[in-house]
Amino acid sequence: MTLLPTADSTNTVAASNPVDRRVVIADHQTSGRGRLDRSWVAPAGSALTFSATVGPAVEPSAWPLVPLAAGVAVAAAVRRAGGSASLKWPNDVLLDVGDSASKLAGILVERVGDPPLAVIGIGINVSMSEAELPVPNATSLTLAGLAVDRAELFGWVLEELDAALELMRSDRTAFLESYRRACSTLGRDVNVSLPDGSTLTGTAQSIDEGGRLVVDGPEGARPVGVGDVVHVRPV
Numbered sequence: 001m002t003l004l005p006t007a008d009s010t011n012t013v014a015a016s017n018p019v020d021r022r023v024v025i026a027d028h029q030t031s032g033r034g035r036l037d038r039s040w041v042a043p044a045g046s047a048l049t050f051s052a053t054v055g056p057a058v059e060p061s062a063w064p065l066v067p068l069a070a071g072v073a074v075a076a077a078v079r080r081a082g083g084s085a086s087l088k089w090p091n092d093v094l095l096d097v098g099d100s101a102s103k104l105a106g107i108l109v110e111r112v113g114d115p116p117l118a119v120i121g122i123g124i125n126v127s128m129s130e131a132e133l134p135v136p137n138a139t140s141l142t143l144a145g146l147a148v149d150r151a152e153l154f155g156w157v158l159e160e161l162d163a164a165l166e167l168m169r170s171d172r173t174a175f176l177e178s179y180r181r182a183c184s185t186l187g188r189d190v191n192v193s194l195p196d197g198s199t200l201t202g203t204a205q206s207i208d209e210g211g212r213l214v215v216d217g218p219e220g221a222r223p224v225g226v227g228d229v230v231h232v233r234p235v
């Protein structure tokens with residue numbers, strides 16, 4: 001494990017020297033990166049930010065499931081911390097606060113090296129105040145009234161990550177069932193921003209064997225592999 005007071009991005013550090021089962025953790029990131037080329041910002045000491053490099057040892061068709069496994073793991077760890085967590089496809093971790101669900105954690109998975117390893121970057125808002133939240137519809141464990149030690153949470157996430165990746169490798173059907181149980185996007189009306197700049201509107205119908213979100217839209221059911229989902233309204 002590499003523990004850094006400051007890093008530009010733990011994913012970038014991990015990717016610069018990918019080693020199976022290495023974990024890079026930073027107290028503060030100066031250029032944290034998010035999905036879809038976004039930035040990920042957290043004041044020093046306010047979040048759990050780390051990247052775990054793993055050799056998923058899966059057939060190529062299972063690679064898209066790795067980000068989902070990371071989501072399942074973080075949601076399970078947050079539940080161990082006493083929170084009610086769910087996943088907005090593919091792996092935004094939402095925390096129920098009152099009647100609404102706000103983003104608590106984000107995950108960025110990158111494929112590096114040859115043979116490829118997965119760098120699984122995880123950022124969990126632990127003690128951020130309202131003023132420190134990066135976007136309005138976000139929350140932290142502290143804001144939700146959950147007093148959790150970062151080191152303990154870190155241990156839980158690593159344990160759950162091992163378990164989720166193992167299930168993904170050994171029993172894809174059971175793994176996908178566990179993902180579907182955790183995914184609060186299913187059954188909702190959604191707007192999905194697609195990589196070509198278009199938006200798909202419809203109802204999130206299912207998660208297919210490849211981990212894609214199947215959206216029932218104006219032209220029928222369409223599987224989406226990459227996109228940014230907005231939950232339009234509650235079920």
Ligand code: BTN
Nearest residue numbers: 009032033034035106107121123
């Ligand atoms: C997202 O929500 O778009 C994903 C955010 C991922 C943030 C984590 S923090 C640790 C790791 N290092 C990064 O630069 N990003 C990930």
